[in-house]
Amino acid sequence: MRFVIIAGTPSSGKTSVMIHTIRHLLASNLSVAACKIDCLHTSDDERYRRLGIPVAVGLSDYICPDHFYVANLEEVECWAREQRADIVVLETAGLCHRCAPAVHGCLSVCVIDCLIGIDTPKKIGPMLSTADSVVITKCDIVSQAEREVFHNMVETVNPQAKIMDINGLTGQGAITLKNEIVRYNSLEGISGKELKYPMPAAICSYCSGETVIGKTYQMGNVKKVDFGGEN
Amino acid sequence: MLEQITVLGGLDKKGSPERIRSLDIKAGEVLAVIGPTGSGKTQLISDIEQYGEEETLTGRRIVIKNQQDTGKDKDLPRYLVAQVSQNMNFLIDMTIEEFLLMHARVRAIPDPRETINNVLETTNQLSGEPVHLSTNLTQLSGGQSRALMVADVALVSNAPIVLIDEIENAGINRLQALEILTGQGKIVLVVSHDPTLILMAEKRVVMKEGGMESVLQTTPEEQKMLEGLLRSEKQINLLRDYLREGRLLWQEFWCTVR
Structure with a gap:
């Protein structure tokens, strides 16, 4: 079974890109299972379900969605194997840019869209720099020149990745991602595999439900802003 | 330098082999892609863009002939197809100068100053009110933006194939735009419903139900008709200019301009 992890900035078109890509995979007689991780609510599972494939949803609720995601990788793998999937697609929440889900x-x-600004690829960090494939969406509404400059920015942040343009609305370009998935090695088992980039530490009073502002309410791993100047 | 691309036929929407099995397009040539909406024009362009893939939806294959054929992928440009379409916008908040310099740097243009001056000159040939290097991209009108895109694609982007997608309503001199692009030795694909643009192409591929149905060479008779079309186009342009300048037309206008 091949394990595919989808991350990306909010509203970049992760689900749309994957729906088109999965259609191509299904047309090649490959079986696909999809799992969506989100925080409080998602309707993306409905869109996956319309493809007629097994779909699972994981809502992290009061836990950081990326930590929740890592803690559930074995379970997702196990579920997908039960579905006899050739390919499992795991879509992450795509919220904070500190975490990188790559394993x-x-x-x-x-997945990023080229409307986020030319300098933004530099700000995205490990989610972009540790990816094997980078999908750029919404290219059809910016000038060719911006598209080329944006491409170059992405390449500077992640020179190894295969970069592809996919139109999430029409699906143009999705076959390239499909071929990339098909060429990728099968995973023997996810247990013991490593994250490419560590997740941030966060064990403080707010992690366990504290809501009041102020030093006296803060315990555990607390970091303060360095405003420079004296001290 | 790209010399020629060949599209080897695949399957149409019904899964039967399309009628045209092989279509050659040479550098400097203009090919019109025509057919009703939904007939597969965009898919054809998409197949050409994804020339590196061994498998496509339509089963078409794209063969590229380079002047110095080393057979290596890395010698091919990142973007085989550069596009100018009606839906495209400049979103970046920068002056024309800053942006062109940035694009020229990304493209490793040896003399960026000279190039951006040429881009500006070409832009102003194509559109109405002149723009300046200090003009902000987001202030450009639709026509000015399109003119700058055409000039940039012709002089800065390195894609050897240019796709012009239904820019007949863009408010720029589209016939001159076509000349500028082909003048750079590029292959120009024109998706259009405009008879003048279609006839300005040496040949046209007619799409039907997802397949390439026929390839027609523009006949000498059609070229004569094109001259007539261009003449009336000139008259309409003149008429437009008169109105734009705030002048009144008079009854014998046509007789005078003829």
Whole structure:
């Protein structure tokens, strides 16, 4: 079974890109299972379900969605194997840019749109720089020149990745991602595999439900802004 | 330098082999892609863009002939097809100068100053009110933006194939735009419903139900008709200019301009 991890900035078109790509995979007689991780609510599972494939949803609720995601990788793998999937697509929540979901042995795809600004690729960090494939969406509404400059910015942040343009509305370009998935190695088992980039530490009073502002309410791993100047 | 691309036929929407099995397009040539909406024009362009893939939806294959054929992928440009379409916008908040310099740097243009001056000159040939290097991209009108895109694609982007997608309503001199692009030795694909643009192409591929149905060479008779079309186009342009300048037309206008 091939394990595909989808990350990306909010509203970049992760689900739309994957729906088109999965259609191509299904047309090649490959079986696909999809799992969507989100925080409080998602309707993306409905869109996956319309493809007639097994779909699972994981809502992290009061836990950081990326930590929740890592803690559930074995379970997702197990579920997908029960579905006899050739390919499992795991779509992450795509919220904070500090975490990178990429795991060695899994094909990690980062979806970004070229409307986010030319300098933004530099700000995205490990989610973009550790991806195996980078999908750029919404290219049809910016000038060719901006498209080329944006491409170059992405390449500077992640020179190894295969970069592809996909139109999430029409599906143009999705066959390239499909071929990339098909070419990718099968995963023997996810247990023992490593994250490409560590997740941030966060064990403080707010993690366990504290809501009041102020030093006296803060315990555990607390970091303060360095405003420079004296001290 | 790209010399020629060949599209080897695949399957149409019904899964039967399309009628045209092989279509050659040479550098400097203009090919019109025509057919009703939904007939597969965009898919054809998409197949050409994804020339590196061994498998496509339509089963078409794209063969590229380079002047110095080393057979290596890295010698091919990143973008085989550069596009100018009606839906495209400049979103970046920068002056024309800053942006062109940035694009020229990305493209490793040896003399960026000279190039951006040429881009500006070409832009102003194509559109109405002149723009300046200090003009902000987001202030450009639709026509000015399109003119700058054409000039940039012709002089800065390195894609050897240019796709012009239904720009007949863009408010720029589209016939001159076509000349500028082909003048750079590029292959120009024109998706259009405009008879003048279609006839300005040496040949046209007619799409039907997802397949390439026929390839027609523009006949000498059609070229004569094109001259007539261009003449009336000139008259309409003149008429437009008169109105734009705030002048009144008079009854014998046509007789005078003829």
